[in-house]
Amino acid sequence: MIQIAAARAMTVADYMAAANAHYYATRDPLGTAGDFTTAPEISQMFGELVGIWIADLWMRAGSPAFRYVELGPGRGTLAADALRTMARFGCAPQRVHLVETSPVLRAAQSARLPAAVHHDDIADLPDDAPLLIVANEFFDALPIHQYVRTAEGWRERHVERHGHLVPMPGDVPADEAVPAVLREQGEGTIVETAPASAAIMQSCAFRLLRQGGAMLVIDYGYSGPAAGDTLQAVKAHCFADPFADPGEVDLTAHVDFTPLADTAKSAGVRVAGPVGQGDWLRRLGIDARVAALAAAAPGRADELAGQRDRLVDADAMGALFKAMALYAPQWPHPEGFDASEEAI
Numbered sequence: 358m359i360q361i362a363a364a365r366a367m368t369v370a371d372y373m374a375a376a377n378a379h380y381y382a383t384r385d386p387l388g389t390a391g392d393f394t395t396a397p398e399i400s401q402m403f404g405e406l407v408g409i410w411i412a413d414l415w416m417r418a419g420s421p422a423f424r425y426v427e428l429g430p431g432r433g434t435l436a437a438d439a440l441r442t443m444a445r446f447g448c449a450p451q452r453v454h455l456v457e458t459s460p461v462l463r464a465a466q467s468a469r470l471p472a473a474v475h476h477d478d479i480a481d482l483p484d485d486a487p488l489l490i491v492a493n494e495f496f497d498a499l500p501i502h503q504y505v506r507t508a509e510g511w512r513e514r515h516v517e518r519h520g521h522l523v524p525m526p527g528d529v530p531a532d533e534a535v536p537a538v539l540r541e542q543g544e545g546t547i548v549e550t551a552p553a554s555a556a557i558m559q560s561c562a563f564r565l566l567r568q569g570g571a572m573l574v575i576d577y578g579y580s581g582p583a584a585g586d587t588l589q590a591v592k593a594h595c596f597a598d599p600f601a602d603p604g605e606v607d608l609t610a611h612v613d614f615t616p617l618a619d620t621a622k623s624a625g626v627r628v629a630g631p632v633g634q635g636d637w638l639r640r641l642g643i644d645a646r647v648a649a650l651a652a653a654a655p656g657r658a659d660e661l662a663g664q665r666d667r668l669v670d671a672d673a674m675g676a677l678f679k680a681m682a683l684y685a686p687q688w689p690h691p692e693g694f695d696a697s698e699e700a701i
Contacts, residue, residue, distance in 0.1 A: 366515035369524060369588065370500040370553070372603070377498055379604035381459040387431055392607050393591050395494050396575070396634075396674065397435035400664035402650070404438025406641045407573065410692055411439060411489050412446040414571055417689040423487040423570060425450035428557075429495035430457060433466035433473070439491070440470075450489070454482055479560045487570035487685070490561055496617070497576050497609040499554045501588065504535050506546045511535050514547070522600040536582050547586040549610060555620045562624035562683055571684035571691060575634060577677045578612030587611035614681055621683045629682040629694035635675025637693040638668055 367375075386392045396403040415423065427436050436453065443449065453473040457463050463475055476482060503514040505526050512526035513534065519525075532540060535548050542548070561572050590599040590606040597606045614631045621628050630637075647665045651658040669675045682691045690696065 366517045369503045369514050369516060372516040373500040373608050376603040377608050380607060385461050385465060386607055392593055395431055396668055397438065399667050401438050402643055402646050403668060404435040405442045406638055406643060407435060407491060408439035408442030409641060412443045412448040414689065414691050415448050421487055422451050423489055424452050424454055424483060426454045426482060426488050426490040428456045428492040430455045430466055433469035435493055437469045451486060479557060484568060487568050488564055489570050490572035493575045496554045496612045499551060501549045501551045501610045504531050504548045506542055506544050508544060516600065538582050539584055542584050546584045548584050549587060555616055558617045558620045559624055562621040562626045565683060565685045566625045569685045569688060571682060571688055574681045575678060576612040578614055578679060580631060581613040581615045614679055618681065626683045627686055629691055631679035631681040632694060633676045634678035634680055635669040635671060637680040640693045643669060
């Protein structure tokens with residue numbers, strides 16, 4: 358458990374950043390023995406379809422030399438499955454680049470992808486070729502700011518120690534930090550913003566604009582603006598108190614795709630989506646892939662159908678999780694997104 362200084366309050370964003378930095382640096386949180394399971398760990402089909410998505414886009418872009426990039430790549434499972442599938446189409450990156458700060462997860466990634474290059478920051482990525490970037494369940498773990506409407510107006514929420522850690526409104530007016538469309542919400546309303554996520558999205562978009570390529574973002578969230586407290590903690594696959602055990606639980610928040618899309622469009626790239634993960638996977642052929650795998654291994658048919666349902670069904674991951682793509686103006690429209698779903 359990390360120590361949160363009792364002498365000073367810290368914003369929810371600073372608290373989340375400090376807690377998650379310790380959490381990810383000290384463990385592998387994935388799988389049944391960990392705290393949560395991501396889509397690539399549920400089924401190889403997820404990473405395979407990401408690989409098909411990349412290979413299709415690459416071929417229609419003229420098969421240029423490119424670099425594969427993944428942000429927060431977990432154990433490297435998605436990258437391994439995607440790269441294996443891409444290779445079937447002759448789609449091989451010049452190099453694999455993983456943006457990861459956790460030494461524990463870096464070790465797991467290197468075991469699966471021994472030739473991969475690790476980076477602490479997007480700024481360190483090479484600038485000599487188009488980038489095909491994947492960010493699966495990356496933005497949800499980035500710090501958010503929370504603002505609460507009080508009788509005196511909007512105040513940023515801080516984390517303070519009163520015997521135990523609790524979120525409390527600060528003293529400084531923060532009305533200007535709240536999106537104008539949400540400022541007239543009633544007392545007690547909480548609004549979240551994610552400037553750290555927007556900054557990363559802007560950096561990626563500028564890279565795509567200069568170098569070419571595309572970025573696939575998959576995460577759980579919504580298209581705002583919307584009010585509400587979405588900060589949550591998970592431990593051993595169960596929800597926990599976000600303030601009870603800092604650094605020992607996974608802290609995440611729902612991703613608002615609207616400011617991410619707006620940031621990307623302002624940088625000059627095109628944006629497709631977001632669409633539900635279930636719709637996106639179905640359009641890319643997950644049902645055909647289930648059938649092919651089940652035909653090759655009939656004894657796994659029920660298991661494969663169950664994996665597909667977890668990824669696609671609306672009452673599982675299919676609706677809450679969204680997929681969105683950014684792509685350079687000269688690159689083709691990516692598969693899995695109808696033209697009518699292109700962000701305007």
